[in-house]
Structure formats: C-alpha cells, structure tokens
Amino acid sequence: xxxxxxxxxxxxxxxxxxxxxxxxTIEDGEFVVFVGPxxxxxxxxxxxxxxxxxxxxxxxxxxxxxATAVPPAKRGLAMVFQSYALYPHMSVRKNIAFxxxxxxxDKAEQDRRVKNAAxxxxxxxxxxxxxxxxxxxxxxxxAIGRAIVREPAAFLFDxxxxxxxAALRVGMRxxxxxxxxxxxxxxxxxxxxxxxxMTMADKIVVLRAGHIEQVGSPLELYREPRNLFVxxxxxxxxxxxxxxxxxxxxxxxxxxxxxxHITPSPDTGTWKGRVGVAEHLGSDTFFHVHIDxxxxxxxxxxxxxxxxxxxxxxxLTPDEExxxxxxxxxxxxx
Amino acid sequence: xxxxxxxxRKIVTTVVAWAVGLLIFFPIYWTILTSFKTExxxxxxxxxxxGFDFTLENYAIVQERSDYMRYLWNSVIIAxxxxxxxxxxxxxxxxxxxxxxxxxxxxxxxxxxxxxMLPAVGVLYPISxxxxxxxxxxxxxxxxxxxxxxxxxxxxxxxxxxxxxxxGEILEAARMDxxxxxxxxxxxxxxxxxxxxxxxxxxxxxxxxxxxxWTLNLTAVNAAPLTAFIASYSSPEGLFYAxxxxxxxxxxxxxxxxxxxxxxxxxxxxTFGAVK
Amino acid sequence: MATQxxxxxxxxxxxxxxxxxxxxxLVPLLMTLYFSFKQYLPMRGDSFERGLEWVGFENYVRFxxxxxxxxSVQATLLIVGGVLVITVxxxxxxxxxxxxxxxxxxxxRILVIAPFFVMPTVSALVWKNMMMDPVNGMLSYxxxxxxxxxxxxxxxxxxxxxxxxxxxxxxxxxxxxxLTAIQSLDSEQLEAAEMxxxxxxSRFFYIVLPHLGRAITIVILIQTIFLLSIFAEIFVTTGGSxxxxxxxxxxxxxxxxxxxxxxxxxxxxxxxILANIVAIFLMRIxxxxxxx
Numbered sequence: 001x002x003x004x005x006x007x008x009x010x011x012x013x014x015x016x017x018x019x020x021x022x023x024x025t026i027e028d029g030e031f032v033v034f035v036g037p038x039x040x041x042x043x044x045x046x047x048x049x050x051x052x053x054x055x056x057x058x059x060x061x062x063x064x065x066x067a068t069a070v071p072p073a074k075r076g077l078a079m080v081f082q083s084y085a086l087y088p089h090m091s092v093r094k095n096i097a098f099x100x101x102x103x104x105x106d107k108a109e110q111d112r113r114v115k116n117a118a119x120x121x122x123x124x125x126x127x128x129x130x131x132x133x134x135x136x137x138x139x140x141x142x143a144i145g146r147a148i149v150r151e152p153a154a155f156l157f158d159x160x161x162x163x164x165x166a167a168l169r170v171g172m173r174x175x176x177x178x179x180x181x182x183x184x185x186x187x188x189x190x191x192x193x194x195x196x197x198m199t200m201a202d203k204i205v206v207l208r209a210g211h212i213e214q215v216g217s218p219l220e221l222y223r224e225p226r227n228l229f230v231x232x233x234x235x236x237x238x239x240x241x242x243x244x245x246x247x248x249x250x251x252x253x254x255x256x257x258x259x260x261h262i263t264p265s266p267d268t269g270t271w272k273g274r275v276g277v278a279e280h281l282g283s284d285t286f287f288h289v290h291i292d293x294x295x296x297x298x299x300x301x302x303x304x305x306x307x308x309x310x311x312x313x314x315x316l317t318p319d320e321e322x323x324x325x326x327x328x329x330x331x332x333x334x
Numbered sequence: 335x336x337x338x339x340x341x342x343r344k345i346v347t348t349v350v351a352w353a354v355g356l357l358i359f360f361p362i363y364w365t366i367l368t369s370f371k372t373e374x375x376x377x378x379x380x381x382x383x384x385g386f387d388f389t390l391e392n393y394a395i396v397q398e399r400s401d402y403m404r405y406l407w408n409s410v411i412i413a414x415x416x417x418x419x420x421x422x423x424x425x426x427x428x429x430x431x432x433x434x435x436x437x438x439x440x441x442x443x444x445x446x447x448x449x450x451m452l453p454a455v456g457v458l459y460p461i462s463x464x465x466x467x468x469x470x471x472x473x474x475x476x477x478x479x480x481x482x483x484x485x486x487x488x489x490x491x492x493x494x495x496x497x498x499x500x501x502g503e504i505l506e507a508a509r510m511d512x513x514x515x516x517x518x519x520x521x522x523x524x525x526x527x528x529x530x531x532x533x534x535x536x537x538x539x540x541x542x543x544x545x546x547x548w549t550l551n552l553t554a555v556n557a558a559p560l561t562a563f564i565a566s567y568s569s570p571e572g573l574f575y576a577x578x579x580x581x582x583x584x585x586x587x588x589x590x591x592x593x594x595x596x597x598x599x600x601x602x603x604x605t606f607g608a609v610k
Numbered sequence: 611m612a613t614q615x616x617x618x619x620x621x622x623x624x625x626x627x628x629x630x631x632x633x634x635x636l637v638p639l640l641m642t643l644y645f646s647f648k649q650y651l652p653m654r655g656d657s658f659e660r661g662l663e664w665v666g667f668e669n670y671v672r673f674x675x676x677x678x679x680x681x682s683v684q685a686t687l688l689i690v691g692g693v694l695v696i697t698v699x700x701x702x703x704x705x706x707x708x709x710x711x712x713x714x715x716x717x718x719r720i721l722v723i724a725p726f727f728v729m730p731t732v733s734a735l736v737w738k739n740m741m742m743d744p745v746n747g748m749l750s751y752x753x754x755x756x757x758x759x760x761x762x763x764x765x766x767x768x769x770x771x772x773x774x775x776x777x778x779x780x781x782x783x784x785x786x787x788x789l790t791a792i793q794s795l796d797s798e799q800l801e802a803a804e805m806x807x808x809x810x811x812s813r814f815f816y817i818v819l820p821h822l823g824r825a826i827t828i829v830i831l832i833q834t835i836f837l838l839s840i841f842a843e844i845f846v847t848t849g850g851s852x853x854x855x856x857x858x859x860x861x862x863x864x865x866x867x868x869x870x871x872x873x874x875x876x877x878x879x880x881x882x883i884l885a886n887i888v889a890i891f892l893m894r895i896x897x898x899x900x901x902x
Binding site for chain 2: 616617619620621623624626627628630631634635637638639641642645704707708710711712713714715716717718719720721722723724725726727728729730731732733735736737739740741745746748751755778781782786790834835838839841842845846857858859861862865866871874875877878879881882884885886888889893
Binding site: 050052071072073074077078079081082083085086087088089090098099102103146150156 | 501503504506507508509510511512513514517521522525526528
C-alpha cells in the first residue's frame with residue numbers, strides 16, 4: 001500500500017517560502033512524476049515526503065496515517081538519489097542488504113532477498129564488487145536494488161538519470177518503467193526533463209516556484225495545457241506561442257501551435273516566411289521559420305526528407321482545430 | 335606538468351633536494367650515530383662519522399639509571415588514552431558540525447580553536463591547585479584528561495574537515511534505509527572516514543607524545559612520561575654526550591618508527607586536514 | 611538537510627565537547643582572575659584558609675612595571691615573528707623544490723618531516739649540546755674548520771638560536787602544507803600563463819603565490835597557536851636568560867620559581883589578553899578563508 005496525501009503542506013527556509021500551501025494526493029500504485037525547471041521546489045517536495053526535511057506547516061499522510069513527524073527511517077519509503085549515494089566501503093551485496101540489516105532481518109532472509117533483487121537487476125555477477133568498480137548504469141541499478149529489497153510503500157526517485165549519458169538514460173528509463181509494471185508500487189519521480197516525464201508517468205505534476213501548475217496524465221497535459229507555462233514546458237520541440245494580430249483574430253491574447261500541427265508548403269498557406277536554421281534528424285526535419293514582422297522564429301516539424309533549405313520561401317498552415325488559445329492572464333480559453 | 339624533464343635538470347634538483355633533506359635531518363642522524371659511540375669518541379675532534387667502536391653500553395646505562403621502560407609506558411598510556419578519549423568526544427561533535435550546520439557552527443568551531451590559544455602558563459597555578467584538590471597530581475588519569483582537553487579543538491577541527499568531504503546524500507540514504515543515528519555514525523560515517531580518522535589519531539598521538547608543558551609541570555615520578563625522562567638529562571655531568579644521545583634516541587624512536595610506517599596517513603594528518 | 615529531529619540530536623552530540631571546553635576555559639580563567647587581585651605568596655605563609663588579602667590592581671601594576679615585562683613581550687614577538695618568517699619563506703622554497711621530479715622523493719620527504727616527530731625537550735637538548743655547544747658542538751667544528759672562532763650560540767646569539775631551533779621543528783609542517791597546496795595547483799593555469807609569455811618569476815608571483823594564500827594563512831594560524839606557548843625549548847636551553855625570557859617564561863618564573871601566585875596570575879591575564887588580540891586577528895582571516 002502506498003497512498004500519499006499532502007494536505008496544505010508548506011515549506012519555508014527562514015523567511016523564504018519555497019512551497020506555498022500545497023495539496024496533492026498520490027494514489028496507491030501510481031507512477032507520479034514531479035517536473036519543472038530547476039529551483040521549482042520539486043526536489044524539496046520529494047524530501048518533505050521522504051522526511052529528510054521538516055514541513056513548515058500542513059500534514060503528510062501515508063496510507064491515511066499522519067507521518068508528518070515520523071523520522072525518515074520509519075516512513076517505510078525508499079529513495080534513489082541523484083548521486084546514487086552508495087556506501088563506498090561496502091560490497092554491492094552489503095549495499096543492497098543494508099536496509100535489511102537495519103530492519104533486523106535474519107541472515108538467510110537477507111540473502112534470499114538480495115539474490116532476488118540481483119536477479120531482477122542483472123547484478124548477480126557483481127555482488128562482491130565495490131561501487132567504485134562499477135559503471136554508472138550498474139551503480140544506478142545497485143541503488144534501485146537497495147530500494148526494492150525493503151519492499152517499501154513507495155519509491156522516491158530524485159533525478160536518478162541525470163548523471164548518466166544519453167544512451168544509458170533511455171535504457172534505464174525503460175527499466176524503471178518495467179519495474180513499475182512488475183511491482184505495481186507507488187513511485188514518485190522527480191526530473192527536470194519533460195521527455196522522462198511524458199514517457200514514464202501515469203500522472204505528471206508540473207511545478208513552478210512551489211506551485212502546482214497542473215496535474216494530469218501526459219496526454220491531458222499535451223492536449224489541454226491549463227496555462228502558458230505548461231504549454232511551453234510540455235512537448236518537444238516546444239510549442240510556438242504567438243501573440244499580436246494572429247492571436248486577436250482568434251479572440252485570444254496568445255495562441256499556441258505545436259510544431260507538429262503546422263503543415264509547411266513551398267507555394268501556398270496561411271503564413272509566409274523564410275527558412276532559417278533547418279535541423280535534419282533523418283526521421284524528422286525541424287525548420288525555424290522567420291515570419292515577416294515577427295522576431296521569434298516559428299518551429300515547424302516536417303517529414304524526414306523535405307527539400308527546403310536556408311533562405312527558401314515557405315508557407316505555413318496551422319491546424320486550426322489544434323490551436324491552443326490563452327487569455328491575457330495566460331490561462332487556457334476553453 | 336605533462337612534459338619531458340631533461341635528465342640534467344632532474345639530476346640537479348635531485349642533488350639539491352637530497353642535500354637539503356640531509357641537512358635538515360642531520361641533527362637527528364648525528365644524535366643516533368653518537369649514541370653508539372663511547373663518550374670519548376663522542377666528543378672527538380674532528381668528529382667521527384665512521385670508524386668508531388660500535389657500542390650499546392650507553393643504552394644499557396640509560397635504562398639502568400633512569401628506568402626508561404616506565405617513562406615509555408607512561409608516554410604510551412597518556413598519548414594513547416588522551417587521543418582515544420578525544421576521538422570519542424569529537425566524533426559526535428564533528429558529525430553535528432559537518433552535517434547539521436547552523437549559523438553558529440563556524441563560530442563554535444573558531445571559538446574551540448581559540449581556546450587553544452589560551453596560554454597554558456596563564457592557568458598553570460589554578461590547574462595545579464585543582465589537581466591537588468582532586469588528587470590528580472602525578473597521575474596518568476589527570477594528564478590524559480588535560481592533554482585530551484588541549485588537543486580536543488584540533489581533533490574536532492580535523493574530523494570536521496574530513497567529514498565535510500563525505501557527501502551528505504550518503505548519510506541521507508542510510509536514514510532512508512532505516513538506520514538510526516547510532517547506526518548511521520557507526521556503520522556508514524565512521525568506515526567512510528577511516529583514513530581521516532587515522533590521520534587525526536596519528537597527529538594527536540604525536541602532539542600528546544611531544545607535549546612538554548603540562549607533562550613537565552604536573553608530574554613528578556609516577557606518571558612522568560618521556561618528556562620528563564629527557565628533561566632530567568638537561569644538566570650536564572661529566573662526559574655525557576653519548577648517553578644523552580642514547581636517551582634522546584630512545585625518546586623519539588617510537589614516534590619516528592610509527593611515522594615511517596604510516597607515512598601516508600601522517601602526511602595527510604600533518605596538514606591538520608586543512609589543505610587537500 | 612536538517613530536520614528538527616537531527617538538529618536536536620546535533621545539539622546533544624555537540625554538548626560534551628562544548629561543555630568540556632567551556633569548563634576548561636572558564637574555571638581556570640576565573641581562578642586566575644581571582645588570584646590576580648590577591649596577594650598570595652605561599653612561601654610567606656599566605657593560604658586560602660587564612661584568607662587572602664585583596665590588593666586591587668597592585669599585581670597588574672607591578673607586573674607591567676617590572677623591568678622584565680617589556681623585554682619579555684619583545685622577546686615573545688621576536689621569536690614568534692622570526693619563526694613565522696623563516697618557516698614560511700623556507701617552506702615555500704622547499705615545497706617548490708620537493709614538487710620537482712627527483713629521484714627518491716619519498717625518502718627526501720621523510721628526511722624533511724622528521725624534525726616534527728622530535729619532542730621539544732629532545733630537540734632543545736640535541737641542539738644545545740650536539741650542535742651549538744661552543745666546544746664540542748657540530749657547529750663549532752664547522753666554524754673551526756673554516757678558521758673562524760666558534761660562537762657561544764646560546765649566550766651570544768641566544769634569541770637567534772632559539773628561533774633556529776624552533777624553526778627547525780616547525781619547518782616540516784609549513785613545508786608539507788605548502789607542498790600539498792602547490793600540488794593542487796592546476797597546471798593548466800601555469801601553462802596558460804606560459805603561453806601568455808609570463809616569465810618564471812612573474813608566474814611565481816602572480817599565480818603560485820596567490821594560490822598559496824590560504825595555505826599560508828593556515829600555516830601562520832596553527833604555528834602561532836603553538837609558538838605563543840613554546841616553553842620546553844627555553845626551559846632546557848637558556849632557562850630564560852640572555853634575553854630569551856618570553857612572556858610565557860616570565861610568568862612561569864613568577865609562579866613556580868618565586869612562588870608569587872598573585873603576580874604570576876596578573877601576568878597570566880596579560881598573556882591571555884595578548885593571545886586574544888592575536889587570536890582575533892587570526893580568526894578574522896581564517897574565518898574568511900574557511901568559507902572558501
């Protein structure tokens with residue numbers, strides 16, 4: 001079981017309030033991702049749940065029980081740190097067994113659980129090595145192993161992939177998702193990378209300056225961002241935000257069109273512009289198009305092998321159905 | 335610098351460095367050498383570097399005259415005891431300062447160091463008075479406490495610097511893994527800080543071993559360590575160079591040997607943990 | 611990373627060290643302060659039981675008015691300052707030398723740090739008899755070898771001799787700290803400066819020396835702490851005569867030799883004040899440097 005409820009939780013460091021009153025419920029078995037730019041309070045929020053920081057006000061409940069004043073060791077949660085935080089003086093086996101040793105389990109049970117975890121995480125051959133002798137990906141797996149043997153109520157991940165190189169990151173992303181499928185345990189995952197958020201989450205919590213901007217499934221956030229901030233943050237490449245005449249024509253202060261919802265054409269369309277930088281990725285091509293009278297270029301996704309180059313004239317047609325409209329306060333107009 | 339050094343330059347620097355090293359080491363070398371000479375050869379003119387009659391009789395005489403082993407044993411107990419006691423008190427304090435820093439942490443640390451600046455002589459009489467009062471004069475226990483107190487700031491400071499190199503996330507991980515404070519310090523922090531703790535212990539054994547104000551002023555016979563043993567040789571009586579050398583060698587040998595065997599930790603310790 | 615829980619644990623765990631040091635500082639300090647306002651000459655029959663006579667600031671006036679006071683302050687400053695200058699300058703040169711590629715670096719390093727292991731009483735005795743003795747000392751042989759008249763070091767150049775002995779003891783420490791600091795200097799910085807056409811000397815003054823700033827402060831701080839209270843070196847060699855009576859030694863003589871506790875205590879208070887003035891200066895510098 002791992003239902004976590006935050007009730008009017010606040011956090012202040014001295015005079016500075018980093019988390020204004022915040023309510024959030026994480027259901028049992030959910031994979032929740034906290035995402036936001038650096039300094040948005042997502043890590044602080046995770047540490048509040050872990051008990052590594054005190055809340056300034058409000059209540060944290062785990063499975064209905066008030067855990068606000070419970071020390072981290074007794075909350076029944078497991079955490080995977082950004083730096084892995086493995087114990088360098090212990091072998092992999094001892095690292096994974098440490099929480100079991102602390103819980104006072106007998107030796108046979110410890111060995112059994114360590115063996116299981118090692119099997120699941122492909123660590124069996126490395127059990128007698130020290131963390132210093134492992135690669136980044138292996139260390140990450142040891143950290144996860146240490147977390148799963150406790151059979152915690154929930155897993156907390158604090159930007160666990162940010163120290164890995166790009167290729168490994170994709171692999172570990174899949175592994176963590178698979179782990180969730182298998183264990184069905186609540187997972188709370190903090191990242192600044194919206195791709196990780198979109199690919200892994202059941203539910204995304206977008207944070208800015210300690211505020212929750214929007215909570216929803218990845219597709220909800222993609223389809224109906226509640227405000228300009230979420231619109232700009234979710235989706236890659238980011239949504240084009242256009243104000244002025246074009247927005248007014250559509251009764252909005254700002255309109256947003258995703259690059260994949262614009263059709264480019266060499267000879268006809270709604271907007272006329274010039275191709276600036278063209279990024280050829282093979283499967284896709286992204287054009288940065290300079291439209292007359294606008295300083296910001298518009299990003300457009302085209303097919304993989306479109307024969308248009310720097311300086312060419314281009315016509316763009318947005319999909320009117322999929323234009324997002326925002327009012328003067330940046331809120332979505334339904 | 336990743337650059338080929340010319341052999342000639344290396345020869346020159348080697349010669350200079352060895353010359354300087356031997357010059358600095360010379361008084362110790364000369365003392366050890368003289369301790370194996372007869373008294374007559376010890377003051378021979380010109381000085382004898384080799385070709386003297388190798389003898390151990392000076393060591394025998396010194397042991398017989400002043401019971402070296404008793405002083406040695408006192409030194410071991412006092413230096414070891416004060417260091418262990420100091421470590422036991424300093425580890426929790428250094429943990430607090432390194433991992434739960436507050437606005438006052440730095441002030442407390444500097445204040446601790448500043449107690450080290452209190453001139454010992456300024457409080458000599460009160461301390462002797464307290465020693466008399468509590469029957470501590472000329473006891474090893476009393477000296478252990480005093481030497482622990484004068485070195486405590488250094489121990490705390492060194493441990494603090496070493497602990498600060500340990501990432502806090504690892505201790506937080508231990509906490510998440512269900513470790514209480516005791517387990518956190520015992521199973522995670524201490525093993526990780528072993529090299530630093532070893533350096534701290536080594537340096538403090540040396541400082542306590544060589545401490546020569548309180549050990550001279552608060553002991554007489556029973557608890558007198560090697561500093562007092564050697565001070566009794568300060569008034570010359572007849573031909574005594576070889577015996578003085580033997581006594582000196584015996585006083586410094588344990589520390590020299592210990593230093594050679596633990597050079598790496600010691601070098602780290604000698605920098606008081608202040609420079610990496 | 612602090613919760614209320616860990617903060618209170620921290621306070622609890624710091625308590626023994628803080629309380630012990632506070633007691634170690636305050637109790638004797640208050641007693642010294644108390645005695646300094648009393649006439650207390652145990653040899654003449656003064657004792658606690660009969661009550662001590664309150665003499666106000668008389669001891670203070672007498673201590674500072676004595677003809678030995680100012681010379682002792684001067685001797686203290688001279689010795690501490692002299693040792694600091696010598697160890698820092700030679701320490702930098704030695705550190706640079708040991709940083710060069712040489713054969714047998716490990717052994718040379720042991721040779722250089724060896725004096726630090728030698729207890730002060732031994733090093734004082736060894737220097738006094740084996741090295742500086744005007745008849746049988748090694749230095750006198752060297753002087754005679756070159757046809758010069760041997761010097762009676764400890765009486766004719768007493769302060770210099772003490773400085774030499776103490777510098778010999780502390781040079782290893784300065785060298786090691788500075789060597790460690792030099793080794794941490796990013797060699798790319800020096801290479802960049804070399805590319806910019808800076809000659810050796812300006813590379814030293816503009817890059818190496820500023821980099822050593824923190825290490826030099828630490829050398830000065832730690833050595834000053836220990837040097838202000840050097841005792842055995844003087845006790846064993848000159849016994850405070852020939853201008854080597856430091857403030858520490860003067861007070862020692864008042865308390866132990868002439869058994870004038872009141873006067874000695876007043877001297878102790880002066881020494882504490884002097885140490886604190888030095889401490890405040892040093893702590894300012896170190897406090898800044900501790901932050902990095």
